[in-house]
Amino acid sequence: MENNSLKHLAIIMDGNGRYAKNMGKPRFVGHQLGMENVENITLACDELGIKVLTLYAFSTENWARPKEEVAFLMNLPVKFFNKFMPTLMKNNVRVKIMGFLDQLPEKTYQVVQDAMEQTRNNTGLVLNFAFNYGSRKEIVAATQAIAQKVADHELQVSDIDEELLSRNMLTGDLGDLSDPDLLIRTSGEERLSNFLLWQLAYTEFAFTDKLWPEFTKEDLTKIVQDFQKRHRRFGGLDK
Numbered sequence: 001m002e003n004n005s006l007k008h009l010a011i012i013m014d015g016n017g018r019y020a021k022n023m024g025k026p027r028f029v030g031h032q033l034g035m036e037n038v039e040n041i042t043l044a045c046d047e048l049g050i051k052v053l054t055l056y057a058f059s060t061e062n063w064a065r066p067k068e069e070v071a072f073l074m075n076l077p078v079k080f081f082n083k084f085m086p087t088l089m090k091n092n093v094r095v096k097i098m099g100f101l102d103q104l105p106e107k108t109y110q111v112v113q114d115a116m117e118q119t120r121n122n123t124g125l126v127l128n129f130a131f132n133y134g135s136r137k138e139i140v141a142a143t144q145a146i147a148q149k150v151a152d153h154e155l156q157v158s159d160i161d162e163e164l165l166s167r168n169m170l171t172g173d174l175g176d177l178s179d180p181d182l183l184i185r186t187s188g189e190e191r192l193s194n195f196l197l198w199q200l201a202y203t204e205f206a207f208t209d210k211l212w213p214e215f216t217k218e219d220l221t222k223i224v225q226d227f228q229k230r231h232r233r234f235g236g237l238d239k
């Protein structure tokens, strides 16, 4: 019987639009309910002893959606932190937002910076939003940062190794916890959509047909229990 420890969970929260459509409502209603579910699942993760929860909230490709939907999504962090900051503080949650934040509208930028600042000294679960995040862009940025150091003679080419690459990713500050142990994608889609391509090298995957707004603590607990029984070999052989 395996007993894998789940320290870092990543979730692709998919299916908000379909959930709203099934209810006969406009898409933004799905995003609103999806946002509310972030709180439930965050608290559930905390209870399960998870240390880092990384949520894919807005991708660098999501700008291609209709203007009104993009505006609604950009305002979600404002709503989320307004509503849930007291709960996050009470539960000692530290907020991290990773992505290309300088491209965010001013108000969104301020709100996410404030949330990180306010929770900076919290020592519990790290709630890590991937917001305006794209993994290929992240890898390009890491490569550029390293190449610049080589050009400036601060690094030798032979210093470049996996550890250095990991530290230069947007998850680099998570140290030992930068790679997820488990990735969940809701809504029945089975693809990565430019999410954490470097960090997911040895991650276990779980897919569920549940749409994000209807994904419950019970669904999560079941997936986590299944994960704990899996046999992770990291490319090695059985003992």
Ligand code: FPP
Binding pocket: 013, 014, 015, 016, 017, 018, 019, 031, 034, 035, 038, 056, 057, 058, 062, 073, 076, 077, 080, 081, 129, 212
């Ligand atoms: C994918 O569903 C979901 C998104 C693009 C947005 C996810 C955002 C949240 C759940 C809220 C995030 C909360 C904060 C605080 C930022 P979709 O719209 O692609 O659904 P569909 O595939 O059914 O159309």
